[in-house]
Amino acid sequence: MLSAVAARKARLAQSQTQNTTPAVSAPSSSASPPPSEAKKKAASSSSSQKPPSSKRKSSTSVGGNVPKKKRSEQRRPPEQPARYFAQAAVDAFKTQEDVIVVDESDAESSASSHSSRIAEDVAVPPAPGRPKRAWSPSAPLPDSSDEDNEEGGEPIVLDFPLSAPLQQVLVQPPSSLSSFDPVLNQNVFHLAPGECLLGDTAHKSTILLLGSGETVALLGTYTITVLRGTVSVAGVQLTAGPTSHPVYASRSSPIPIIQCRLSRSTTAPTPLLPALPERIADASPNFDATILLQELHTGIEGLGRICRTFDGCFAPARWHRSQARFDMGLDTVYFLERQTPDVSPLVVLPSWDAAIGSAVPPPSVDENELVGRAATYLVKGPKNAGKSTFARLLLNRLLSRFKRVAYLECDLGQSEFTPGGMVSLNVVEQPLFGPPFTHPSTPHASHYIGATSPKNSPSHYLDSIQALMQLYHADLQNAALDEDDTSNASDGRISSIIPLVINTMGWTKGLGADLGRKVEEIIEPAHIFSFAPPTLEDDWHAASAGPSYSHQGPVPNGATTIHTVESAPPSSLSSHYTAADQRNISMLSYFHAVFPDDPPSSPHTSPIAVSWTTSLPLCAQPPYQVDCATAFDKLVLTGAGMEDVVPSEVHRALNCALVALVRCEPGTIDSDMSIDAGAGTDGSVFSLSMLPYDQGAPAPSPYTSRCLGLALVRGVSLSGPAPAQIQLLTPVPVRLLGEARVLVMGEMQLPVWGMLDFRTLDDGGDVAGVEKGRVPYLRWGKGEGAGGERRRVRRNLMRREQM
């Protein structure tokens, strides 16, 4: 727990340097001495655009608790007419209490909670303001059961997303995303092909000159290079340097905002960078930062054609497309001036900022002091709280201090770097700007669980995490010491320590809570970022307990610091894109991704996909044909009920399945599993099955195996005298394939989008030339007969008496 003084200090430091929301930025920009006339104008106009900022400032100076309480009460929307659900009324009452009690109890650490309270007033309306949603049969009720990770429990949104638009309105009344006012050849310069400074000369480039505090919101795919000054992207500071960072701003997730920071450093151009063309160099002294934007062509936008739920997510929605917007001169980038219902900005809450600021060692701390100190950061909280976003932010922030940061993904449902179903350990060198499906990687190490939730194999799940932690401690934590330190000097980042960020799953009740606790015991994190539970009736008391809550940590470990952070405000995006949608796109992104074939320069980094082959659907991509007897030693099926699959039928289960390619240490595979053994059990017919299948065998131990990647079995052949052949599609680099001697099949499936042929989806729906009704393993239309659908689970059914 932070002391009040430390918290205040941290807050101060934060507010001076790292104001992230546009609203916050205005005061600091107007307060700073503007270096030129032009800039003064820009600053003053930007601050006058934002009435909320000045308002907030005044309230900060007023201070005291009493007026604030009054204000928060006034802010509350007028009492709503009594509606259908009595329960909703109870809710309103609860949260009202919540507001008052928090005010009274935070006398101890006034500074930090004070300012975050204010921020909350502005950014997150008190819960009573939320409109009661129309009833939906599947939106989980607060007290619904916990296994929401389960496939069948996906929230199915039937009603209008009532809550979302209101939230947005209250978040930023003027709903302006960019305070930057682009004027061609004044602060925006399109570069002619010959003028190109860096990188790929084939793509168009544009240079932006930003004044301090100005924000730019861009949609699309681009690379950003900071040529001068300091700029923050999605809450991460980027200083001038030759590195260009790819940014994937998709409508499917909050888009990163570029904001110019007040640079206190010298305005002299960094020597590493090429000189700007004269016309730009002349204009730039009037501004605080110069950034170079370049088109980024990766083929990723083709994923939208494959999975239509994400169609055109890198461009404005169709009905906004016609709208006049400033032309950035880049084909893949769209300038967004105002907020539209389908785009929401990535908001870094002040409490997030503060928590990260207090946990990440400040630049003043010397590298040598950090050696030997555990640098493990665990993020936990309920689902939809913003864990992944927060973890990515934390990772990015750490990357400005450390050369490499490791990331342990324990969330099987929505993984950051891999398709779902595996726990993985990644090592990252460059900050990530984009949703998970834009950076699939070949992890440093990973283990396949085979399901989107550990509910069926909790012990395997825990073992896998334990194995990865051992690996981290043995290989990574301080391993970079033996590398040559020449690169260390170039960007001033620490390379001798690799800190670790751990993202945990959102299943935080029942067995999930149990698992979560065990995960914490395994990891023994130095810092825990715990998302405040939503202010529901049950969880509320825990939250209001304030400091005592932090002592509820699983291990009474003195070394663990617990930071409580507030949940992200619900965004409209979560209703547009469900967790299942995100899983689908991650999986499809993985199978269409192209990973660099060469081994990474350092053994510690995890290569990230740089392009996607989206010109052909999976059904038309030439596969590998693999002779099972030669290439594989063992096939294992994991998951509930898989023990019942007999060898004679296993090829039916395997066809169209997703399998993990697993490398086992030599000697750890049961040697008695020879091919003849499969034939032995029942005689004649089965001798055809040459698949090295071992019925009921457990998954390979994570301590002696590693998952190298996933493959899609696109065909199985057992006919003829030839040994069993399977046809596989996999993005795993060729150099790794030879090590994969074991196949593990779990419960995960290829999304149905991946089985379709997007080229003919709109006319006829043929798949690779086979007409729609005759495509094997797929069925269009509703099956007749009762019980023809998958079981569907309802956990929010109410009884009449509850009315």
Place this chain on the structure above:
Amino acid sequence: MQLPRRVPWENLTELEQVFAWIYTDENDLDAKQRAVDRLAAWRAAVPLPHALESAHTILSVLLQDGTAASSSTCLSLRMSYASSIIRLVNGLVDPLQLGAYARSIHSIAQQLGLPPWLVELRHAATHEDLPSLEVLRDAAKEAMTWLLHNYFLPTLNPSASSTAPAPPLRPIAPLLKQYKTLLKATTRDATLHVQYRAEITKTLRDIERWISEAKVASSATGGVAWDDAQDENDDSEEDTREKSALDKLCDALLEKGMLVPLSKKKRISPEQGTLALPRSSIAIWSPLLSHLQSLHPALPLHLVSAITAHLSRPISAGAAAPNTDFGADSVSLEMALDEPKTDPTYDICLASWAKWLIDNCTSGTTDPDEATELRESIVVRIVSALRPDRVERGASKAANALLQVISAERPKLAAALSILTQTPAQSSKDWDENVLAVMDARLTTFLALQRDISPDTLDAAPASAPAGAEVVQLPPGWRKLSERDGWRPAPVGVFVTCS
């Protein structure tokens, strides 16, 4: 767009094979074993339809019962039977729990045609003494028979009509009439309100229940075009169910004597022109509408669609003309109306309701954004249904009046409408050589564009093309296929034989 769903069989003959193994000879345990093995493999591949999964569990218990003669304890057998029955019934009933509140399992089972005693057995096995082995054996057989008639036969013979047709949906008109009577009484004499409150609530609930029944019925009869998709997209299926239920409700509401009073005097006179509803109508119906809207936000949209569908009928065809010209939507409406077609006061009254819906649809929501959104989508629906060109032709006074009233409040719309009504500015007269030339030029630019793009897309597939060097690196047993080996694109799941 319609998405398919994954099925475990390559084609229906594979399912037929399993069907034959199960049902051809009840005593052939080997065949049953084969069926169980196949179903287990399928289950590993794809989550099975509930009926198949139930068949799988029941069959494996039957097998256990048939083979394990020396089984020391009957309890485990009884437990297995009981849990398979419980899971069967629950899995069948749960998808039909569509409302906010639980419906009784009995009523759903009745709708499904599930033997009531299986439902009782489920209850007994869950909460009471575990039933006897004898009863459980019978139940398992009964369940398999039910699955035969209700799942296997309809799935394998899609054309054959379902053997057990679902009971038809009861009419809603009596419910609405009852509601109207109650509200009429209370609006005339406010003192009665307390007395009738319970009854009004009950009627409201009955109407709610009717809607959920209508949802179930729409799925049971398959009367709607399904655009359901894979499991994650089940909400679209939900939507269609809700849509069809709401449409039925709206049709009923539009009948004379419901929203529009029977007595022509109580409607509004067309001369008034303001499209104001009589106060009594509003007092009676607005509680119901706002109540239902809170549960079904899309209700106003559906109601407006139904109204405009009625108003946009081409009346010029004359009252006597048979309704050949109508879209499928309005046919049912017409049948329901069963009245002479031109009834100006009825039309005007409907138009007034549409206007009222625009003005009042948002009373339930506090969110201004959403309110405008809803209002706009209603207006869009009205305007697109009552296109000016149609109105010009169709001469429906009510539609005209409605459009005018709407556009009076929205200057932009008025401007747009006036442009639209000015109709063909560019006629075929203006055609000349120049136009053709322009089109030619455009075509060539377009074609050129395509040529520019195509090399790009080829470039985008680098991994699939280069073979040579990689083949060498591939580990033993692996080989990358290419067109030269005879590989050709085929649906996932098809093994392409290569040389």
